[in-house]
Amino acid sequence: MILHEFMSFEVLRVIWWLLLGVLLIGFALTDGFDMGVGALLPFVGKSDKERRIVINTIGPVWEGNQVWFILGGGAIFAAWPILYAVSFSGFYLAMFLVLAALILRPVGFKYRSKRESARWRNNWDWALFVGGAVPALIFGVAVGNVLQGVPFHITPDLLMPRYDGNAIMKLLGLLNPYALLAGVVSLSMLLMHGAAWLGLKTEGVVQQRARSIGNVAGIVAAVTYALAGLWLAFGIDGFQIVGEVVKDGPSNPLLSEVTRGGSWMQAYSDRPWIVIAPVMAFVGIAMAVMGLRKGKEVSTLLWSKLGITGIISSVGLTMFPFILPSTVDPNSSLTVWDSSSSHLTLFVMLICAIIFMPIILAYTSWVYKVLWGKVTEDELDSNAQSY
Amino acid sequence: MEFGLVELSRLQFAMTAMYHFLFVPLTLGLSIIVAIMETVYVMTGRPIWRQMTKFWATLFGINFVLGVATGITMEFQFGMNWSYYSHYVGDIFGAPLAIEGLMAFFMEATFVGLMFFGWDKMSKVAHMIVTWLVAIGSNFSALWILIANGWMQNPVGAEFNPDTMRMEMTNFFEVVFNEVAQAKFVHTVSAGYVTASVFVLGVSAWYLLKGRHTELARRSIAIAAAFGLASAFSVVILGDESGYNATHTQKMKLAAIEGMWETQEAPASFTLVGIPDREARETHYAIHIPYAMGLIGTRSLTEEIPGVDQLVAEANEKIRSGIIAYDALMTIREERDATPVEVRATFEEHSADLGFAMLLKRYVEDPRQATDEQIAMAADDTVPGVGPLFWAFRLMVGLGFSFIAVMIYFFYRTSFKGMQYPRWALRAAVIIIPTPWIAAELGWFVAEFGRQPWTVDGVLPTALSASHLSITDLLITLAGFVIFYSVLFIIEMGLMIKYIKKGPYMDVDETDQWMERHAHRLSTHDSKGPFAAEPAE
Structure with a gap:
């Protein structure tokens, strides 16, 4: 077990920061359209047939897509344990809401069409709406809070995470x-993404409705994203590490001194190249909106993916090296340099990722290829196991 | 017991974990049974096997989705409710969870969609491979979860790092090839196979009693009985292996399960039944089987198995040693790099017992200030609830052996009695459907309740592991889970029953075509075969 010494701790930490981003983006790009479709469901499908078509566009893939989320959770646990500990317990009731919504969703897909009753099906349709819209909103809200800093601290003796305040107030x-x-940015961007997906997988009136909602959602996403950026630049204090930055020290957040002040936007003068992220965001959204208007299919989905990638990576790149800043005790803030797993664990996990990620991408692509094409009424009738 | 934060957190975790495990065993076993059926279909081309595959796959799907949904809760609850645990052991414990996602869960979840939606989109062989990948993915998933769980029972391949105030991995392969994890894995998946076998057997028996779908039912019983028989033996054998492991990894758990208060002269006797009494340190009305415990636990006639009292005395010593480690740790935390070498050396010497000092945190803020009385109380805390463990274990083992009997009987009738089953046996098969679930839940109860007062045996006490939440937080989510999960359970059971009553979906076209192609052979010998439709005896 000395192999890991060949890769420096610092490099591994940056790689795992990147991989965390890859997982979150992977989640948003795949499960993101599932959530978007769920949230669009009651509005783009008016009859039962139409709604079944909408659900069956994601029926075979949502389960695999959702694993990006599970894997994201697992990767945070394995590579950034104290981040997992602080954020999941700190956002306790919000996490519970996300959980409830995410449990509702699979059950809704699977069970909705298993009974004929119109009331049963209508109730599940709204459950699917909640299962799509609520997590989409809350994930954005969470990011909005991370950018402002979160009121937690870590005790000096045992490094115990503490997040004060009573349940409801938290x-x-x-x-x-x-x-x-930020929640609106997230919700509208995923609505746009869901609409782009439906544009590809459906036809006729459902496709039309999806595109017109997606068009509005895309514009809202671009405007709110710009507003959130301006607000961040002028209304919210950033965080800075004071003094020398130790990049390969032990993972103890309290070892570095952090102050609050200045602007997050300082990052754009320190590392000008990161401006590519917001550019990708705006270009992607603009092209996706155009595509929705012109009725383009594959390219619209790809542009939408680019836009989402831009939005999410702009948050990470702007905050780097901070991951979760603390408002009540800035020294407790979690950064890339002080909240990772050990050198060995990061290395072992990287090897696993290098082995399995290509395999995952290969079979996922194969599955999408097999399922390629529009979902139609005839197809629903011929497969007794469709939703 | 006063219900504080820790108790509520434990209650919630236990409830959601046990609820999750209502769906897991059936997923583990039924995925393989469905894959076997589809393989027979691909090999023989007979439509009845395709019909069976689709029918059992439908029930599999209804169950699978709740397994997946409630699994999300499990993955997130460590961070939500056990944040100090997550920090303290995430460096080791998080890895198998993440690998589970990479290697197993991604595979099963990606292919399960094709399994249901891909029938007309790919060749027969390709679809069969997809079904097998779902089954293999599910079972690999269990492997990594049990590696994580096995580490909580027997924390190998890791050591404490005072600079980061947590356990860190020293050897990945020791974590993966942890003997406890490997035995647990086979024991647990076998239990899943038994569960699915009993389920398939029971549902099929119900069809035979009603005289419905008899062709499907007889073939299903044949598969379930053979698969179930092998699995039922495997559960018991690997359960025994787990017991043997516990003799040197979790002595206290073993002593508690056996109600063994005092260390007996080797080889110890096995207490078949009795009433353990914690106050009196005695198991009343005990019926002993001489030598049995010594043989099971140590596989020798000379090795001793320590009793509860001896282990408490040892815990007392470890707590005192742990206090020394704690004292050195506090110096290291303050002085950091300036810590004198001797202090580091002292810490190294005693760090294995650090967790025992942490047991004192329940009674005193600073373990170094603990009185003898508090140390004695903490030492006594290392004894888990003997009575519940003693009985849960015996009930589980009893059920385990009875599954062997059931499977032997049905396997015998299938193989040698022309697939004819007496009505009483069919009725019994329907009635026992819930029992493997009871056995599985009891198994988890024994494993995890028996691990108390630790989350990680000897390393981190449960009382210290919980998140610093308010009671209101816990009450809200507890109520939420109880209501939400109950509703889902009712819906799931309703759908299961509906789809069992509805029976298989007849693929008329394909069946007709096949019958036409094989008309000649069918008219000569096959029609008198054991699968010809006829009502039960």
Whole structure:
């Protein structure tokens, strides 16, 4: 077990920061359209047939897509254990809401069409709406809070995460105006993405409705994203590490001194190349909106993916090296340099990722290829196991 | 017991984990049974096997989805409710969970969609491979989860790092090839196979009693009985292996399960039944089988198995040694790199017992201030609830042996009695459907309740592991889970029953074509075969 010494701790930490981003983006690009489709369901499908078509566009793939989320959770646990500990317990009730919504969703897909009753099906359609819209919103709210900093601290003796305040106030505290704005960015971007997916997988009236909602959602996403950026530049303090930055020290967040002040936007003068992220975001959204209007299919979905990649990576790149800043005790803030797993664990996990990620991408692509094509009424009738 | 934060957190975890495990065993076993059926279909081309595959796959799907959905809760609850645990052991424990996602869960979840939607989109062989990949993915998933769980029972391949105040991995392969994890894995998946076998057997028996779908039912019983028989033996044999492992890894758990208060002279006797009494340190009305415990636990006639009292005395010593480690740790935490070498050396010497000092945190803020009385109380805390463990274990083992009997009987009738089953046996098969679930839940209860007061045996006490949440937080989510999960359970059971009553979906076209092609052979010998439709005896 000395092989890991060949890769420096610092490099491994950066790689795992990148991989964390890859997983979150992978989740948003795949399960993101499932959530978007769920949230669009009651509005783009009016009859039962139409709704079944909408559900069956994602029927065979949502389960695999959702694993990006599970894997993201697992990777945070394995590579950034204290981040997992602080954020999941700190956002406790919000996490519970996400969980409830995410449990509702698979059950809704699977069970909705298993009974004929119109009331049964209508109830599940709204459950699917909640299962799509609520996580989409909350994930954005969470990012909005991370950018502002979160009120936690870590005890000096045993490094215990503490997040003060009573249950309800903690939840309401998350729902501040900036976080809600970020929530709107996230929801509208995934609505656009879901619409792009439906544009590809459906035809006729369902496709039309999806495109017109997607068009509006894309514009909302671009405008709110720009607003959130301006607000971040002028209304929210950034965080800085004071003094020398130790990049390969032990993972103890309290070892580095952090101050609050200045702007997050400082990152754009320190590392000008990162401007590529917001550019990707705006170009992607603009092209996706155009594509939705012109009725393009594959390219619209790809542009939408580019836009989402731009939005998510702009958050990470702007905050780097911070992952979760603390407002009440800035020294407790979690950064890339002080909240990772050990050198050995990061290395072992990287090897696993290098082995399995290509395999995953290969079979996932194969599955999408097998399922290529529009979902039609005839197809639903011929397969007794469709939803 | 007063219900504080830790108790509520434990209650919630236990409830959601046990609920999750209502769906897991059936997924593990039924995925393989469905894959076997589809393989027979691909090899013989007979439509009845395709019909069976699709029918059992439908029930598999209804069950699978709740397994997946409730699994999300499991993955996130460590961070939500056990944040100090997550920090303290995430460096080791998180890895198998992440690998589970990479290697197993991604595979099963990606292919399960094709399994249901891909019938007309690919060749027969390709679809069969997809079904097998779902089955293999599910079972690999169990492997990595049990590697993670096995580490909580027997924390190998890791050591404490005072600079990061947590356990860190020192040897990945020791974690993966942990003997406890490997035995647990085979024991647990075998239990899943038994569960699915009993389920298929029971549902098929119900069809035979009703005289419905008899062709499907007889063939299904044949598969379930053969598969179930092998699995039922495997469960018991690997259960025994787990017991043997516990003799040197979790002595206290073993002593508690056996109600063994005092160390007996080797070879110890096995207490068949009795009433363990914690106050009196005695198991009343005990019926002993001489030598049995010594043989099972040590596989020798000379090795001793320590009793509860001796282990408590040892814990007392370890707590005192742990206090020394704690004292050195606090110096290291303060002085960091300036720590004198002797202090580091002292810490190294005693760090294995650090967890025992942490047991004192329940009674005193600083373990170094603990009185003898508090140390004695903490030592006594290392004894888990003997009574519940003693009985849960015996009930589980009893059920395990009875599954062997059931499977032997049905295998015998299938193989030698022309697939004819008496009505009483069919009725019994329907009635026992819930029992493998009871056995599986009891198994988890024994494993995890028996691990108390630790989350990681000897390393981190449960009381310290919980997140610093408010009671209101816990009450809200507990109520939420109870209501939400109950509703889902009712819906799931309703759909299961509906689809069992509805029976298989007849693929008329394909059946007709096949009958036409094989008309000649059918008219000569096959029609008198054991699969010809006829009602049960």
